[in-house]
Amino acid sequence: MHWLFGDQLGPHFLAPDGAGPGRGTPVLMIEARSVFRRRRFHRAKAHLVLSAMRHRAAELGERVTYVRADTYREGLDRVARGRPVTVHHPTSYAALRLVRSLPGVTVGPARGFLVPMADFASWADGHGGRRLRQEDFYHWVRRGHELLMDGGQPAGGRWNLDHDNREPPPRETASLPVGRPYRPREDEIDEEVRHDLDRWERDGDVSFVGRDGPRLFPATRGEALRALQRFVEHRLATFGPYEDAMLAADPVMSHSLLSSSLNLGLLDPAECVERAEAAWRAGRAPLNSVEGFVRQVAGWREYVWQLYWYFGEDYRRSNRLRHTAPLPGWWSDLDADAVRANCLRTVLAQVRDTGWTHHIPRLMVLGSHALQRGWDPAAVTDWFHRCFVDGYDWVMVPNVVGMSQYADGGRMTTKPYTSGGAYVHRMSDLCGGCAYRPGDRTGDHACPYTAGYWAFLDRHRDRLAGNHRVSRPVRQLDRLTDLDEVRAWERSRGDGPP
Template sequence: MTATHWLFGDQLGPHFTATAAGGTPRDTDWLIIEARSVFRRRRFHRAKAHLLLSAMRHRAAELGARYVRADTYRAGLAEAVGDAPVSVHHPTSRAALRLLDALPQVTVHPARGFLVDRREFARWAADHAPRRLRQEDFYRWVRADRRILMDGPDPAGGRWNHDHDNRQPPPRGARRLDVKPPYRPREDAIDEEVRADLDRWEREDGISFVGRDGPRTFPATRREALTALDHFVRDRLASFGAHEDAVLAEDPVMSHSLLSSSLNLGLLSPRECVARAEQAWRDGEVPLNSAEGFIRQICGWREYVWQLYWHFGEDYRHANALGHTEPLPRWFLELDADAVEARCLSTVLAQVRDTGWTHHIPRLMVLGSHALQYGWDPAAVTDWFHRSFVDGYDWVMLPNVVGMSQYADGGRMTTKPYTTGGAYLNRMSDLCGPCRYRPTARTGDDACPFTVGYWSFLHRHRERLAANARTAQAVRGLGRLDDLPEVLRLAAEHRTP
């Protein structure tokens, strides 16, 4: 008897179609549903929509899967199989899981695409309650339990974390890092079809996007994703670690892997990415700090965020411990980089507008920090990141934005708010030099919006932050600002540009 298995658009790699023994199941009809309602509900970045649809259609062609284009998932499922039974792997969003729970014909199998089963994490979390579930503790546990970058019972090289070596500013005077450019795929007939469909949706169906589309710069197939992984490990991983947290205006990619979208589409598995990086170090091809930094991003941070998305529950979505309610300004919603004078914001917004991507420091310390300083609604910020990034999914952005970027959970995920004044951006980037604002200026026409915003944020939440050991010293600095009233006035002006 032939069974039908439904693949969601982020379940596209071979580890989603393999049996437990690693083979491909026989007598299985593969089903992929393209639901247009997904794009009506949210105004996605067009490059993100293009990548997702291209990846889904490519995978359907590879598998010979039934590809159903429908208005909703329910309608597509009814068209494909009627009331016949269907299996599916656990989805990556709560909304999708609610849908599956409401469909009696659907059998949900355990999630794939992650290193740690949710039941394993629940046991680990129970062992660490009621203390904070620290990412570093989780990372070390995953490393030891999965034998990743270990020498016997000890971490390779004698240290778990090489973050101290991975915080160097960009090389003085450099406009770009001296590394080979990343792999970029070539578009094909499927991409042309996707672009024509997106044009038609905008023209005829009232579906709207933000950002620019094309040419496609991220992998949409397993073969492209493996090629991107090969190129990164061979050409870029060695230089990744040292400048992992640095920013160069003319080099938005630097040595970053650009593999997050491939991992989140399911085209790559975290296990193979981690294994490739570790082997490159053991073969003497890359330094340990680079291999460890990349591995930490995957089996530390990515895995941790996935687990917390489910562990914290649905109410976490509405967390707003700081009481921030300001709406997102129009220039931010429209990715209008030309409407912003601060060079850091303008540069990063242009990167998002043009590619749907920028690396983790611009996300956290430019976009997220600005939103936090000026009190933007964290739920709206989360939605913006979800819609605007090619690697953005609900499970990715909810903990990253609510917990880390916006500190809206009051410290359940991180020990302090991640925000600074302009001095940090000036040290870790080349963004401040040509800017009309001065990174250290708090007042006057050249006062930096980030420096002004930083002190305003500390003042607004001084009671809470004074009680935090990691921010108490900064709060005490407010007492030395004889120009604080002027700083707060300028912050109010910047809040509504």
């Protein structure tokens, strides 16, 4: 039998190539209730994962044995009964430990990524294993997979067109003039999943956060391919310039919304970047937009996956800034209505209502606030894992520990990613109508991000003074005439919503 986890749902996880199952090999899928009992997941995420698993089982028909059990181990014991079982390399350390502990289970190579882990380890070891910058890795992947290459040179003469992709949102409109993203239609399987989740909650067996319904993200291979096609044909062209911008009434803008499909295994990253490149070569999308998307998938996503395994399991416990404050209840419960700061209230509401927001609100609104408040990075990582439909352990450990919370002290990124309210004001319309003023760091209208930014630098000035990317604002601390007021704000802020 071949065992498919719930994030291994595409055809490439059953493709026979000597390292995978042969044609016609019986398939095992296990729906383990304990997964939802251990953690308080977003309701929409639980719905999406179960819907995707059950849809895949329906597609496989008689070939699959679909088991609903309390744990994976129980489900396997019930069905395998000593038969040999194969499984592709799981996507978390916990799952890998499990499958390696089970008798008769053979673990094959990972699928759903562009670079084999052994190849990355060789590349990383060749760079000394320490300063593994994403840009260097991205160039290596582009060359190795001949992505956006003209001969031996990058298409257009530059590897990275990020400089062209930092436009603030257009001020004259509340949304981008771009085609709508693909949205699936629910069916009887979704209805069954919702009924089961309702029953589990009524029985007190599990508890969720956030809101559920209707399902916004693909749960089948066919839906995922239609979402990819819609993005490439109608949204990719405008993706690049505004990929870092935020609009309150348009949380999706030109983003692909493909991350959950990629992370469920419904799409393979190679087909995504190849279709985007084909659109550029056919003149249907500009190079800066296509390069930005390729960098997200073949650069950043791949880099995060590889670092998760290369850095080792202890990496998740990194806490170089020694942040230990617990997450407050309003944050854990996604209580956006309790928040006065317009940017944070808007983004937290997006997470509450959909389980998704794009990478800049995640980093510069949610992550920045957590970093400034000094919250425990392990708790922040767990929150992102549970509350986002595309969140998995391998996704969130490097993204949160390394990039968002700077808990590794710079092993992954060159600086802490946090800012004052001026950045949010420049890159969004979220400061309009806010109770706070982005330029004020003290007083009744002090922006919690602006005050929080200077308080963060002051708290960690000794560590950050030698960082060339933030040393200038650190030096400015001693020239702030209101620094004592910022410190007083820091001491009195508590853990209430801003």
